[in-house]
Amino acid sequence: xxxxxxxFATEPILxxxxxxxxxxxxxxxxxxxxxxxxxxxxxxxxxxxxxxGRKVFDFSLRRTQGIEASLACAKYSYMxxxxxxxxxxxxxxxxxxxVGTMAHSYxxxxxxxIESFLKFSYQFPTKSILLVDTYDVKRGIASAVKVAKFLxxxxxxxVGIRLDSGNFKEIVHFARQFFDREGLIDVIIFVSGxxxxxxIKDLIKENVPVDAFGVGTNMGCSSDLPFTDxxxxxxxxxxxxxxxIPTMKLSxxxxxxxxxxQVFRVLDKAGKMKEDFIGLExxxxxxxxxxxxxxxxxxxxxxxxxxxxxxxxxxxxxxLPEPLKxxxxxxxxxxxxxxxxxxxxxxxxxxxKERIKEKIVFFDxxxxxxxxxxxxxxxxxxxxxxxxxxxxxTGLAKRKKILIISTQDTHRQDDSEFKEFPPHCIKGSKGHxxxxxxLLKDFQVLSFRKIYPRERLxxxxxxxxxxxxxxxxxxxxxxPNISILLESIFPDxxxxxxxxxxxxxxxxxxxLLKENFDVVIVEDAVKEISPQEKERLxxxxxxxxxxxxxxxxxxKELEEL
Numbered sequence: 001x002x003x004x005x006x007x008f009a010t011e012p013i014l015x016x017x018x019x020x021x022x023x024x025x026x027x028x029x030x031x032x033x034x035x036x037x038x039x040x041x042x043x044x045x046x047x048x049x050x051x052x053g054r055k056v057f058d059f060s061l062r063r064t065q066g067i068e069a070s071l072a073c074a075k076y077s078y079m080x081x082x083x084x085x086x087x088x089x090x091x092x093x094x095x096x097x098x099v100g101t102m103a104h105s106y107x108x109x110x111x112x113x114i115e116s117f118l119k120f121s122y123q124f125p126t127k128s129i130l131l132v133d134t135y136d137v138k139r140g141i142a143s144a145v146k147v148a149k150f151l152x153x154x155x156x157x158x159v160g161i162r163l164d165s166g167n168f169k170e171i172v173h174f175a176r177q178f179f180d181r182e183g184l185i186d187v188i189i190f191v192s193g194x195x196x197x198x199x200i201k202d203l204i205k206e207n208v209p210v211d212a213f214g215v216g217t218n219m220g221c222s223s224d225l226p227f228t229d230x231x232x233x234x235x236x237x238x239x240x241x242x243x244x245i246p247t248m249k250l251s252x253x254x255x256x257x258x259x260x261x262q263v264f265r266v267l268d269k270a271g272k273m274k275e276d277f278i279g280l281e282x283x284x285x286x287x288x289x290x291x292x293x294x295x296x297x298x299x300x301x302x303x304x305x306x307x308x309x310x311x312x313x314x315x316x317x318x319x320l321p322e323p324l325k326x327x328x329x330x331x332x333x334x335x336x337x338x339x340x341x342x343x344x345x346x347x348x349x350x351x352x353k354e355r356i357k358e359k360i361v362f363f364d365x366x367x368x369x370x371x372x373x374x375x376x377x378x379x380x381x382x383x384x385x386x387x388x389x390x391x392x393x394t395g396l397a398k399r400k401k402i403l404i405i406s407t408q409d410t411h412r413q414d415d416s417e418f419k420e421f422p423p424h425c426i427k428g429s430k431g432h433x434x435x436x437x438x439l440l441k442d443f444q445v446l447s448f449r450k451i452y453p454r455e456r457l458x459x460x461x462x463x464x465x466x467x468x469x470x471x472x473x474x475x476x477x478x479x480p481n482i483s484i485l486l487e488s489i490f491p492d493x494x495x496x497x498x499x500x501x502x503x504x505x506x507x508x509x510x511x512l513l514k515e516n517f518d519v520v521i522v523e524d525a526v527k528e529i530s531p532q533e534k535e536r537l538x539x540x541x542x543x544x545x546x547x548x549x550x551x552x553x554x555x556k557e558l559e560e561l
Contacts, residue, residue: 001263001289002304004041004079004313006320008335011263011278013038015290020237027232035230036069037076043197043222044077045317047215049325050197052204055212057099058085059192060220073220079309086214094306101129101162101190101214108134114143121151121158129160129190132175137166141175148184160188160211169208176209188212196224197327236260248348252518257341258348263289273319279338360558361491362397363512364390364406365476365498365505365526367438370424370431371409372499377431378424380499380527389525389551391437393497396555398440403465403489405482407504408434408445410470417472438498440466448472448479457481458488475507486515493518495554497525502533509537513544520547522554 001013014030016023048056058077064070067089074090084097091098102120110116113135121128130147132140141161148158163171172189179187191203192214203210217223233256236244246258257278264277264286277285293301304312323331337345367390370376372383397404409425410432411417425432443466446452452460460467469479476482494517496508505526512519521541528534538548549557 002291002293002301003037004309004316005289006273006316007038007263007289008276008333010335011276012261012290013263015260016232020234023234031230031232035228036072038230039222039226039228040073040219041076041080042228043219043225044073044082045080046197046327047195047200047213047219048081050201050204050327051213054204054210055083056081057212057214058082058087058090058219059214059216061085061087061216063217064220070220075306077219079306080313081310083212096306102131104131104134104164107131113140114146117143117147118150121147121156125151125156126159128158129162129188130158131164132161133163133165137163137171138174141171141178144187145178145182145184148179148187149182152184158184158187160190162190162192162214164191164193168203168210169206172203172208172210190214192216194218201327246344246348248345248352250349250352252516255349257337257345259341259344261290261341265289267319271319272321273333275334275336277336277338279341280344283338283340285338358492358561359489360400360402360561361489361494362393362402362404363476363494363496363498363508364393364404364438365496365508366407366409366425366500367498368409368425368432368434370429372435373431376424378422380529383499383527386497386499386525386527387435387437389522390435390497392551392555393495393522393525394438394440396558398465400558400561401465402558403461403467404440405476405485406434406438406443406466406468407476407479407498407508408432408468408470409472409504410448411472415472434468442466443468445470446479446481448481451480452484454484454488457484461485461488474504475511476504477507477511482511483515486517491517493520495520495522495549497522499527501526501528501537502530506537509541509546513541513546518545518547520549520554522551523548524550 001007005013007013014034016026058074060073061070064073070087071090071093074085074087074096075094078085078094078096084099085091086098086100088098090096102116106120107113107116110119117130120130130144132144134140144158144161151158161175163175168191172191175189179185188211189209190212191210194217195213195215196218200213233249234247235256235258236246238244244260248258249256260281262279262281262283264279264283266274266277266286268274279285293299321331321333323329324333370378371380372387373379374384394404396402410427411423411425413423413426442464444460444464445468447470467485469476469482471479494512496505496519498505509519509521
């Protein structure tokens with residue numbers, strides 16, 4: 001799309017056709033440029049909309065993340081309606097109107113505030129905007145009135161005053177009434193200081209007579225949302241002279257649509273934007289928004305000047321539905337997927353699912369004698385009832401070659417955890433051992449006191465059907481090796497069972513969800529201490545997408561894989 005263009009979430013705004021390596025090399029640069037430009041232009045446009053015709057100026061230079069970002073803010077904010085910038089370099093580069101007022105330091109460099117006003121007015125007789133809140137704002141306004149009347153007798157008009165602090169709703173009214181009462185109705189009131197679109201909208205809603213706004217930090221850094229989540233994805237590929245083959249991602253919440261796409265815009269009879277379609281390149285659904293701008297590394301159309309882009313923005317914004325100009329609107333502009341693209345996505349999705357193999361991992365939590373044996377040091381009442389199901393799951397893992405990641409609570413005699421719990425699972429004791437029903441013949445134990453290199457962990461995954469991670473806290477994620485293990489395996493589903501539901505199982509599920517893994521709790525292979533806490537946890541987990549199953553059902557489902 002040529003800038004400036006109004007775009008919506010999920011719409012492709014750039015299409016690159018290149019060999020895979022070259023396309024990949026430019027990814028970061030492209031995303032950086034588009035992210036910054038789109039974020040700044042969107043934020044500035046929202047501020048301009050909120051000002052409802054009052055002038056807005058860019059004061060962001062001191063707050064942006066670097067000089068390049070400050071230039072970008074000046075450029076893109078001007079493109080979408082900001083009137084000028086305090087950035088002299090941006091004015092030089094882009095021919096943007098440069099504006100500025102006096103500084104507090106300037107006022108403070110004179111013995112008297114009014115003296116600084118007079119000197120500044122002599123220096124800039126046709127552009128003076130006086131900063132009146134260095135000391136006492138009401139006295140500053142009174143001094144500005146005196147200077148304005150003095151200048152008026154000499155045939156010079158004071159342009160305005162600037163307020164950079166205080167209660168704007170109160171002090172702006174005071175200033176306006178003061179100037180109007182003295183016949184200075186043309187003196188403008190310029191407000192700056194921690195402004196954003198919401199504060200500006202509130203001032204206007206309250207009929208505060210502000211004439212212009214200087215916006216810095218919140219526009220230059222887009223402080224409430226300092227990024228646009230722009231993505232760059234492969235949608236089709238070919239080898240040498242073969243046909244292009246569509247590709248897509250199927251990740252949860254991150255799926256993509258395949259194929260070479262186009263964005264089509266439909267306008268109503270009044271010329272207002274009605275709806276957009278995302279379709280395939282060869283479809284005809286409305287005005288095409290993606291146009292070829294480069295071929296073989298060279299531009300095929302000339303870039304428009306900044307002034308021309310500004311004019312185009314004003315033209316395009318007239319087609320924007322009015323509700324979208326309200327920053328608090330709940331209106332959602334319709335962006336639809338064409339039926340042809342939808343069919344391609346469904347068909348390709350089914351093919352991909354057929355050719356990829358699901359990766360399953362079992363999480364076996366603390367199945368140790370001290371917890372499951374009635375003679376155990378920290379016996380969980382009724383835990384012996386789940387042993388038969390643990391045995392079945394261990395057998396299933398052996399038959400289907402499913403990796404078991406087990407945890408083993410491991411303590412020393414003087415462990416600090418024993419201040420809260422009775423001594424248990426002391427290394428070398430009978431209670432520390434895992435029950436035989438949860439053990440395979442071959443396994444590898446990983447101490448929490450040692451960090452293994454990634455290459456060695458990956459070798460363990462290939463060699464051993466069971467990896468046991470020792471831990472001396474409630475969470476398996478306290479073992480520094482678990483994150484790399486999970487990353488190397490990257491399971492599609494993790495089946496969790498063991499003890500205790502309200503302690504170590506809870507921490508395991510918490511860690512897995514944090515890492516965005518799909519979790520399945522084997523309900524009849526876990527045991528809790530508190531039924532009420534179990535019920536609470538199950539309810540919370542269900543809301544977070546955790547699935548629940550029973551041992552026999554798990555066996556039936558996984559035997560079919």
